[in-house]
Amino acid sequence: MIKLNGKQVPVSKDLYEISLLDFIRDQVLLKGTKYGCGQGLCGACTIHLDGIARRACQLNVADAVGHEVTTIEGLAGTSGETGSDDLHPVQKAWIAEAVPQCGYCQPGQIMTAAALLREKPQPDADQIRAGMNGNICRCGTYERIHRAVARAAREDQS
């Protein structure tokens, strides 16, 4: 079993060796977690494994068995917030800053940002830059990503 976005998902043993990313996308059919490079280089596939940001393309299903996995679809449910559209504060900040262009990298960016803020609720500019550096945005929205992370931290504080 993998606890995926709060629900127990049974896993058959013959899928243990496939990548967690393929499993999430093509077995569970949750398509919000993206494939970008398959080599741990771009961050598009970022999920949380027991609350820590990990690259789903670099994990096997077996690595997640018995653990808790959160994907972008389940992120809002982890924030403990209800109401106001049930979005996670980071998702709200992303909308407020109108970050995305094509949007493809953004689920991964948001998952990385949410984990970063859990670890360091008030990151300074360098911590944001370093913390987000593993996630590529080919459209070049880095500055807006940075603003959105800072906004989420700010609004969390207030």
Next chain:
Amino acid sequence: MTYTPQTLDHSRRRFLIKTGWLAAGVTALTSCSGLIPVLPTTANPKDEDGSSWIQILADGRVRFLCPRMEMGQGATIGLSQIVAEELGVTQDQIECLAPDSDQLGPFKMTVGSEGIARFSGPVAMGAAGLREHFRQLAADKVLLPFDQIEDAAGGFTAAGNFIGYGELVPDQARIIGAEYRADVVPRFADRNGNSRAIGKSWKSPELKNIVTGQTIYSRDIAVPDMLYGDIVRPPRYGATLKEAINRGAETLPGVVSVVIDEANDLVAVVAKSPFVLADALEKIETTWQSSPDEIPDDILDVSLYRTRGDFEHSLMDEGSARSADKAAIAVTSANYTTSYMAHAAMEPRAAVAWVREEEVEIWCGCQDPYFVRGRVAALLKRDQKEVVVHPLRMGGGFGGRVLCQPAEEAAVLSARVGMPVRVQWDRETEFQHNYFQPKFSHAIDSGLDEAGHIAFWRHDFVSSPIIFGLVPSPFASILDAFVADEGTARGADMPYDVSEHKRVRYSDIRTGIPTGAWRGLGAAPNTFAIESTMDELAYSAGKDPLAFRLSQLENNGGNSKRLSEVLRRVGKMADWGKSVDKNLGLGVAAAVYKDQTFVAVVAEVRIDQQREQISVTSLWCAQDCGLVVNPDQVENQVLGNLIWGCGMALKEKLTFNEGAPGQLNFDSYEVLRHVEAPRTFIELVETPGAPPVAVGESAFAPAVAAIANAAFAATGKRPRQLPFDYDSLQIQ
């Protein structure tokens, strides 16, 4: 060139698989080359077209079948704002859809930042025509004259009573469109009016879906009973299949079909599960045959052509060389080179195809769904009318998705198995199997006269075809004999005054490396060479680079004025002329994109002597792009351009060996990352009355050149080859 067949043996194939080298060649599926090639959709939109794009639904809402494919550039939002302006509706009253290929006639491929520039007029005419049609319906309903029906939000008022659009849709109808009317006047054209939507920063209606992972891209499509396919693609450009031996791929659980069709160079597996594909393909040994002597990319060296005086095209040759040489006192000559580059959009392409007797359906994101339709029809020998493409949002395009090769692959496989088939490319395939921005090699000679004006400008360059890069080989040679590739030459006509002699010549040479559209086409390579030379001239004359540029923009009319204005503006923004720390340098560059968008950029570059690194710390950009329909979208585009410019200047480079790219993922093909992103400062300068123009690729060319010029200012070493870094500049 002599053709020496060479075989790649089995062990090499193994090696290729292990390292992920599975692909090559844009036209792997050769059966596509019929007698007449299927070409991309290139006709510009006309005012008449707009009426088929916009309809009113029974509930009074507006349906907009948007003729631009969305890949993050925001054209669907800007055009929706124009619809809203004409019809007086709010954002939530518009349903903006990507039309299936059987819902609308072909519209031009989504390229060249033309979404607003070319389509705003027809969209405004279509929406205004619909509005006037409904005004007539309202007049008929309340039995008042047409001119007493007044505009109101979401409909009209007549004698003080509101009539919503929905009330005017007849009971039996669900949707109403209107015929084209040439006599309507779009509000859009009257820019003095109080606009409700134009100039407002509407946010993308897709935002919430994006941040919650609900947006559907090509890779996310699943149709019932879908199977999964993958193909063994040639390991080198131009390689053909010699032999394929199946060692039991069909025995793996879930494998539905193993396809070995040597006549068509097709080796593939279709399975019920995507997880078995890689193992199944491993069980098929393929041997490929190819011409090993790919034309080396050093034939793209301008010096070789210069010594022979041998250029295929003359872009211009004005004035007299002799008088120019006499007038010139300070002369500079230099060569500049830019590299092959990849689009590297974050979403590697994918498609689902379902080939049935009565209809072929394709789901994919692409910049030209009608091109995909035509190619799939030709491949399957079906009528184009029987093929329907359902376009999806793309995870980045940048010119790289005019074709959708997996759609063709999936169609071929679906035709064989009679079920819907999904094919998706991995990152390595995306790098290896698409087309590229070609390398450019430039030489520019220029000289100043006694008064400090440019007396002559002679620019020669060689590169490869871009707009016609994808034309298949038998036609390409005919085409090349007659047509100069304008894409390769984009931006090559420098905007400054030249008093005596101005000459620009070039050659667009096919090298066997597939080349095609990439953000801005030739604009950035050409601008880099031009604006570096301008910098050299300024320094050689002992002038300030910004003031020097302004002094060369006195005689050229309206373009000069607008370019001067953005140069002055960016100078102010960056506090040009201030003294900076000795490890910093400021550089400036400017360009006119497609004769319409005026951009100037100042870059600040920092040299870290200890770490031996160069980084871009700040970029200031002033852009005059006429009427700005959505300031926030435009600023996001400019931001993307500036970041792209940093990548081209400092990082991106593709090399080739043995007929395949040497970089197949983001470890070796580096794009700009978050920590490397500079601070940006963007100002949009609006020239009153100027129409909206291209913004998706306009700011990036001067950004590249400004960064190079800043590096010179900081180090005294001029980057002549992109990308450059601390080592290549030989700073120490």
